[in-house]
Amino acid sequence: MELLTANEIATLAFTKFLEKTVENFTEKGLAIIDDLRHKIGNNFKKNREAKEAINAIEQGDKSQLERLAAYLKDAMDNNERFAAEVQNLAKSINAEKLEKNSSLIQKNYDSSTGVQTKVDSGEVFIGNNTIYKTSS
Numbered sequence: 001m002e003l004l005t006a007n008e009i010a011t012l013a014f015t016k017f018l019e020k021t022v023e024n025f026t027e028k029g030l031a032i033i034d035d036l037r038h039k040i041g042n043n044f045k046k047n048r049e050a051k052e053a054i055n056a057i058e059q060g061d062k063s064q065l066e067r068l069a070a071y072l073k074d075a076m077d078n079n080e081r082f083a084a085e086v087q088n089l090a091k092s093i094n095a096e097k098l099e100k101n102s103s104l105i106q107k108n109y110d111s112s113t114g115v116q117t118k119v120d121s122g123e124v125f126i127g128n129n130t131i132y133k134t135s136s
Contacts, residue, residue: 006073009090010065013037015058018065029096036089040068041129048076 004012011018013036025033044050050071056064076083 003087004090004094005069006076007066007069009036009042009086010069010072012090012093013040014054014065014068017058017060018053018062024097025093026096029093032089032093032096036086036093039082039089040072043079044071047071 014032015033016030016037041051041054043053050068053064053068053071057068071085074088
């Protein structure tokens with residue numbers, strides 16, 4: 001069971017404010033994102049610096065994500081129950097991520113060549129290239 005980093009968890013929790021990738025999640029996934037964000041926010045009610053970072057992120061300041069991740073890592077290291085809860089929520093979010101099932105098939109004729117690529121969440125997929133030779 002691979003654990004997610006505090007940075008990955010913070011990014012998931014605040015993805016609605018930072019990226020246009022929210023359409024990559026199911027409605028259930030979006031609801032879990034809200035749950036995760038609220039759980040993190042509630043954990044830092046008494047931490048002024050963490051609340052400032054959260055407010056800045058909610059205003060679109062992506063640079064504050066690392067600052068929040070540092071607070072989140074510390075909170076997770078010091079509270080196993082909280083760590084388990086945010087890990088489970090983050091894994092549930094990842095499970096609700098929509099797969100892009102578009103195929104990468106390209107048909108080329110007369111000895112032509114082609115390349116197709118698709119990048120999804122940092123993973124690069126290279127498509128199948130089929131070369132058909134036509135008789136002249």
